[in-house]
Amino acid sequence: MAVTKIDKSQLKVGMFVEAIEGVWQDSSTLGRRFTIRSGHEIDLIVNSNISGVFINTALGQNASGSPLHPAKNIASATRQDKFETAAKIQGHAAEARSLIGDIFDGRAVTVESFTPLVNDVARTMEENPSLYIGMSRLRSRDNATFVHSLSVAALLLHFGRSMQMDDETVQHLCMAGMLHDIGKLSIPKQILQKQGPLNAAERNVVEQHPGLGYELLSANLNMPKLVLDICRSHHERLDGKGYPDRLMADAISPEVRMSTICDVFDALTSARPYKKGWSSPQALSWMMCREDQFDKGLMWRFVLSLDPEMTKGIL
Ligand SMILES: [Fe+2]
Ligand SMILES: [Fe+2]
Numbered sequence: 001m002a003v004t005k006i007d008k009s010q011l012k013v014g015m016f017v018e019a020i021e022g023v024w025q026d027s028s029t030l031g032r033r034f035t036i037r038s039g040h041e042i043d044l045i046v047n048s049n050i051s052g053v054f055i056n057t058a059l060g061q062n063a064s065g066s067p068l069h070p071a072k073n074i075a076s077a078t079r080q081d082k083f084e085t086a087a088k089i090q091g092h093a094a095e096a097r098s099l100i101g102d103i104f105d106g107r108a109v110t111v112e113s114f115t116p117l118v119n120d121v122a123r124t125m126e127e128n129p130s131l132y133i134g135m136s137r138l139r140s141r142d143n144a145t146f147v148h149s150l151s152v153a154a155l156l157l158h159f160g161r162s163m164q165m166d167d168e169t170v171q172h173l174c175m176a177g178m179l180h181d182i183g184k185l186s187i188p189k190q191i192l193q194k195q196g197p198l199n200a201a202e203r204n205v206v207e208q209h210p211g212l213g214y215e216l217l218s219a220n221l222n223m224p225k226l227v228l229d230i231c232r233s234h235h236e237r238l239d240g241k242g243y244p245d246r247l248m249a250d251a252i253s254p255e256v257r258m259s260t261i262c263d264v265f266d267a268l269t270s271a272r273p274y275k276k277g278w279s280s281p282q283a284l285s286w287m288m289c290r291e292d293q294f295d296k297g298l299m300w301r302f303v304l305s306l307d308p309e310m311t312k313g314i315l
Contacts, residue, residue: 002058016060021297153177162305183213
């Protein structure tokens with residue numbers, strides 16, 4: 001892996017900056033990807049509000065510090081691993097299904113009800129962090145939404161930990177992953193499970209799922225704000241072309257941006273009856289090219305949390 005994250009105070013002349021994390025006002029002066037040529041350029045970065053810098057050591061000078069890998073990497077699992085633990089995941093999916101179903105049916109579900117499942121997912125991620133990737137064969141049409149929600153929950157948990165977020169935030173991220181598509185349960189199955197592309201009217205119906213989910217979850221007074229935000233805004237885009245509120249970048253929080261990354265990554269890498277799933281490197285490369293849609297700095301953080309095997313060919 002040639003890209004690593006460093007603190008802005010570690011910058012040196014000769015380093016190649018691949019991406020900047022945070023709000024970067026001087027991209028017109030230095031460009032989006034550039035080699036540091038002078039102390040003045042370092043000063044521009046150090047005196048800005050950005051929070052971190054991603055340098056590419058294949059294209060520029062190395063950092064003196066060690067690369068930042070705060071969480072265990074998601075390693076590639078063997079078929080055997082996946083086979084052996086499929087039952088465990090099926091169990092988690094069934095549990096997620098029952099919790100999501102309870103909320104959908106209007107039963108009072110406390111935040112604490114999610115704790116055992118969140119802990120189970122966390123434990124499984126520690127034992128074998130790649131399990132939730134490529135679970136396509138578990139996705140029958142009937143349980144596709146639940147298994148997808150569970151994958152997004154596990155990815156968000158891992159992502160949050162790799163960002164060294166506090167335990168409560170990580171727990172809420174995981175819960176948000178499980179509930180982000182709850183609004184889809186209100187969408188007619190013939191649209192949701194349609195093979196092939198949707199027409200405009202059908203797309204319109206599907207695009208109501210974040211709003212429907214938000215209304216449903218808002219009825220639960222104890223629902224954490226982060227869960228509500230992610231449910232409502234996980235299809236927003238940085239360029240304002242997302243839905244349902246067409247939010248612009250500054251109105252989209254880092255946690256929501258993280259949820260969008262995990263959501264799309266899982267959608268691209270999983271197979272559907274009408275399409276083959278993409279490989280992880282294919283999906284990540286596609287996403288890395290879309291800065292108008294995904295936060296580039298967070299994309300790098302996500303990539304760096306994965307095993308190099310899964311990110312081959314991106315750099
Ligand atoms: Fe969604
Ligand atoms: Fe989703």
